[in-house]
Amino acid sequence: MFWRKRARLGEELEHHVAAETADNVGRGMSPEAARTAALRTVGNVQSAQERARELDPLYWLDTLWQDVRFACRLIGRNRWTSVTIVATLALGIGLNVSVFSLLNGLLLRPWISHEPETVIGVFPRFSGQYQLRFSDGGKISQPDYAFYRDHTKTMRTLAASRFVGGTLSGVEAGTIPIVLVTCNVFAVTGGAPILGRHLTEADCAKEHETPVVVLGEAAWRTRFNADPQIVGRTIYLNRIPFAVVGVAQSFVLLSGSPSVGEVYVPYTMLSTLRPEDDFFADRTAHWLTPLGRRKAEYSLEQVQQEMNVLSAQVDRNAPGRTTSLLITDGSMIQNPGIRRLAPLLIGITLGTATLLLVLGCVNVTTLLLARAAARQREIAVRLSMGADRFRLLRQLVTEGLVLSTAAAGFSFLMAQWTPRALWYSLLKIEPLVDLSPDWRVLGYCVGVALAVGVFASLSPAFESLRPELAQTLKTSGAVTGGQKRSRLRGTLVAVQVALSLLVLMLATFFTQAQRQIVTYHPGFETAQVVGVTLSSVAAGFVPPPSFYAELEARVRAMPGVVGFSYASTAPWAGRSSAAIREIDGRPFPDTRDFRLDPANRRVSPEFFALLGLPMTLGRTLTAADGPEATVISEAMAQRYWPGQNPLGHRFNDGYPHEVVGVSRNVHSLSFLRDDGPIYHSPEKADARHRHVLVRVSGDPQAAAAATRRIVLELDPQMAVTATTLGSLVEEQAERMQPLMLHATLAGTLALVLALSGVYSVVAFSVRQRVRELGIRLALGAQRGDVIWLVVRSGSAPVLAGLVAGLAVAAALFSGLEAILFGLNPRDPLTLAAVALSLFAAALVAIWIPARRASGLDPVSSLRIE
C-alpha cells in the first residue's frame, strides 16, 4: 500500500514539473532550459518525496523493515558477539519460559487433560449455626450431592469423591490410597479404560452391595506389576475382598493429594470399608468433594448462578445453614487452599529464573555497549548530517529486538521438553499433568522476548546518541569515559553483583540444608532401630488379644534384639496433641489451636532406653508405674513450670498426669525441627498398638524383614510395613538432593555471569582509558599506581552491588524460614562468607585487565588513535 502512495506523489510531482515547464516555455525559454528551470524550482523531488513521506503514519512500518534488514547485516558482521548474545539470551529466556510452562501446567490449567475447558471445580463453604455430625472442611453431604446432581441443568456430569487411606493385604501389603467415588466420575476424567471397564451406575446402586474396584494405572503398574490378568482377581482392601473390574488411565483428581497409586471404589462402600463412618445418607455429615463438567453451551457464570439457587434450596432442609458453592474452572490456582501458597511458589521458581534472565540481559547490555562504542564514529557522523535522532534510536533498538527474537525462537523449542525434564529431575517421577506449552506460554515467550530486546538495547542506544559529537569526531572513536558513561557501566556491574549474590545465597542455604540432613542426629538412636507399622490396626482392625503377646515373644526371641517397645505415633510420622485443661488443680485456658497444644505419645516403658533418649531430671517410665506417670520434655517444663522443678506436679488433658521425669529436647516429630513441648505416658493395658520399635545389635535391614515375616505369620492379612529409621533419614536426604543440585547450578550460573560481566566492563573501560593511562605512565606513574587506579574504580560498583544485595537478601529471605527447615536465612556468618567470597572473585576479575593495563607501553598507547 505504501508503494502506491509513493507512486502517486511521484506522478503528482511529475505533473507539476510538466506544468512549470510549459509556463517557462511560454516565458520564452527553450524546452531543455524550461525543464531544467522547472526541476530546479520544484527542488529535489527526492527530498520532497522524502519529507512528504515522513508525514505519513505508515512510514514507520516501511522503515521498520529497513531497520530489520540493516540489523541483520550488522549482526552478520559481528558474528561472534552476536552468537554469544543469542546464546545467553536463549538460555535465559528458555529457562524462564520453561519454568512458566511448568507453572502453567500445574496452576493455570486443570489437571484433567481430557477436554479441560469444560471441567469445573466446586468448593463448598458453609456459615451459620447448624447441626453438624461430621465435616473435614469444604465438603458436602450425600443427600445434598444427590439433589445437585438431579436438579442441575447446566452441568453435564456432577461427580464426587472422597479420599481415604486404606490397607492392602496379601502379597503387596501396605497402605494404599483408596478413593471412594460416585460411579459417574469417569465421565468427568475422560479417557477409556486400559483393561476391563470403568465403574457404572449399577455399581453405585445400593449400599454395601458391590465390592468392586477399579485400579488406577499407577497402582496397577507399581503394586500389581502390570499384571494383564488382574481383571477378575480379588484383592483385600481393609481386609475386605474386592473384585477388580478394570484398570483406568492415570489422572489426578482435584480432591485428593496427587498420590500415585490410587484405587477407585464405589462410594456406597463407605461404611463397609470404614465401619466407624456410618453416615452415608446423613444430611449433617459433610464428606464428599464435588467435581464436574459443565455443558458446553453454558458459561462458568451461568453454572455459578444455578448453583447459588440450588444451594439455597438445599439449605431449606438444613435450618441455620448457609451454603455457598464456589465454581471455578478447575485450575489449581483457583483452588482456595492453593491460592494462598501460589505467590510463594511462583516467587521462588519464576523469581529465580527471572533473576538469572536479568543477569544475562545485563551481560548482553554490556556487550552491546561495547559494540555501540565501536560504532560511535559512524553514529556521530550520521547525527551531524542531520539524521533524525529518534529514527537512529529505533534502529538500535531494532537490533536488540532481532537478537532477542532469534533467542526466543530457540527458547520456545527449549520449552517443548525442558519442563518435563525439570519436573523429572526434581521429583523423579513422570509428570502427573500435561506440561506441554500452549498459547499462554507462547504469549509469555513473545512478551519476555520483547521486554528483553528493548531492555538490553535501550541503554546502549541512549548512550550512543549523546550529543558529544565534537569530542567524538576529534578523538576519532576513542571516547574518553565521561562522568555519565562510567556511571552507567558502574550501575550495570552493581546490579549484576547484587543479583548473583542473591542467587548464590539461595544455593548456599540449600547446600547447607542438605548437608545438615546427611549428618543429621535427631537426638536419639536411629541406625539400629526398626520401626514397624501395623496399618490394619491404624485403619480400625482389632487384632485378637493374644496377638500382641505372641508378637512380642517372637520378636524378642530373634537373635540380636536388644529392645522392644510400642508407641502410639512413630518417629517423624505424625503428631497428636491434646489441650491441657488443668495445671496443678488450676484451670488452664484453651489455646483453641492444636499447634499450640503440647504433643503427646503413649509408649512402653522401654521406649526411652530403646531410643537412647537422655533424661535431665527424674526418671523414665517403669513397668510398675500407674497410668498417671508421665515424662515431659524440657521445653514443656520450660513453658508450664518456668524456673521450677516440675517433678511431682500434675496436669490434666482429659486424663490425670503426674510428672516423674524430664527428657531432653529432641527431633522426634519432624526433621530438623525441635519437638517443643511433648509428653510421654504409658500405653493403656488393653491398647491396640499401631507401632512397634525394635532395637537390634546386628543388621537392621535383615531385622526389619524378619520382623515383617513374624507379623505375617501371625496374621497373613495384616498390612504391615517395617523400615529402619536410618533409611528414613536417607530418604529425606535423597529428596533434598535434586533441589540442592538445581540451586547449586543456578548459583554457579549466576556467579559465572556476574564475573564475566565484571571482567568485560573493566576490560572495556580500560580500553577506553588507554590514552589517559598511557599519559599517566609516561608522566612517571608506577605500574602499581595504574593497577591501583583501575582496581579502585572497578571495585567501587562491586561494593555497591554487595551492599545492595545484602540489604535485599535480609528483606526477602525472612519468608523462607519455613522451607529451609529451621535454618536461619539471615545467619550473619553465612551472609558474610558468601559476600566476601564473591568480592574476592570479583577482585580477581578486575585485577586481570588492571595488570594488563599496567603493562602498557606508554608510547604506543599514546599513538593509538
Added chain:
Amino acid sequence: MPDPLPLLQGTLDMLILRTLILGERHGHGIATAIQRSSEEDLLVDHGSLYPALQRLERAGLIKSQWGTSELNRRARFYELTAAGRKKLTAETSKWERMVRAIGRVMQEES
C-alpha cells in the same frame, strides 16, 4: 523589480486555503495563483507546497481527487471542505488583527 519575498512562517496554509476559495485547483495551479495574486511579490517554495497540501488534507480542511489538467495529463485537484472554509475565516480574522496590531506599533511616534 525587487526580488520576491519568501513566505512568512506559517502563512502557506492560509494562502492555500484562500486560493482554493474560488474553485478547485491542482498543485501547480495553487502555486501560480498565489504568485500571480501577489503580483509576483511572493515566492512559493514549490518543494514545501506538497507537504503542506498533505497536511491540510490529513486535517480534513481540503479534499482531493484525480482529474485531467489543461495539459491533458492526469493531475490531482484539491478543493475546500466545509471545515476548511471555517478555518479560513478564522485564520483571516486572526491575520487582519495581526496586521493592524503590527501596523500600530510601527507607526508609533518615537
